[in-house]
Amino acid sequence: MKKLLAALLFAPALALASGAAIHLDRAPNVQGDNAALQSGARTFVNYCLNCHGASFARYSRLTELGLTEQQVRDNLMFTAEKIGETMRVAARPDEQKRWFGAAPPDLTLIARARSSADGSGADWLYTYLRSFYVDEKRPTGWNNVVFENVGMPHVLWQLQGVQGLNKDHKLELLVPGSLSAAEYDKLIGDLVGFMVWLAEPHAGFRQNLGLGVLAFLVVFFGFAYALKKAYWKDVK
Incomplete structure (x- = not known):
């Protein structure tokens, strides 16, 4: 029984190991x-x-x-x-x-x-x-x-x-x-x-949309950081 459980546990690892050898x-x-x-x-x-x-x-x-x-x-x-x-x-x-x-x-x-x-x-x-x-x-x-x-x-x-x-x-x-x-x-x-x-x-559209969202977040972060500096500039 123990051998069977061990085989079931390690079967996925063995399968991945055997697949890794294939170029x-x-x-x-x-x-x-x-x-x-x-x-x-x-x-x-x-x-x-x-x-x-x-x-x-x-x-x-x-x-x-x-x-x-x-x-x-x-x-x-x-x-x-x-x-x-x-x-x-x-x-x-x-x-x-x-x-x-x-x-x-x-x-x-x-x-x-x-x-x-x-x-x-x-x-x-x-x-x-x-x-x-x-x-x-x-x-x-x-x-x-x-x-x-x-x-x-x-x-x-x-x-x-x-x-x-x-x-x-x-x-x-x-x-x-x-x-x-x-x-x-x-x-x-x-x-x-x-x-x-x-x-x-639609993979191409999804990827392009993702890049557009990341670009928007970068620009938005710049504006948000500039606003934060302007808002807190007089606070000591």
């Missing part, structure tokens, strides 16, 4: 770059939205990326009919659970969830989506350096190519994909950037 590549910051975010949205609906939903976001919000409603309808809406509908997956959760053993998680807040879990957010997603390798021992035939024994297959393998682990347990490209390494990294950077935006579309 995470820095994800490019594409917030504010509508062209990159539009590219990420296109990749998201073509490759991710087949299994994962984004049920806390609506297609109409994509117009904030510089797209018209008609462009969203023509190019990004495959599982909905109305622009105000949520970005849900076509398959039902019970069907996915029967097919995959568990329903794939919703991706609306995945960037923020990863940030809360390990403080890396976009970096974790960026590294994860570039770290799949072939593994015949896994049911899907794929494994991942960042997320060991992950149940998700490498849906982008035709773009990246096929990676394997060499004798030093480092990733190496075995079969080239349709994109170069730089092109694939750019595609993943745009995709991750879109997921970061999707998790908090």
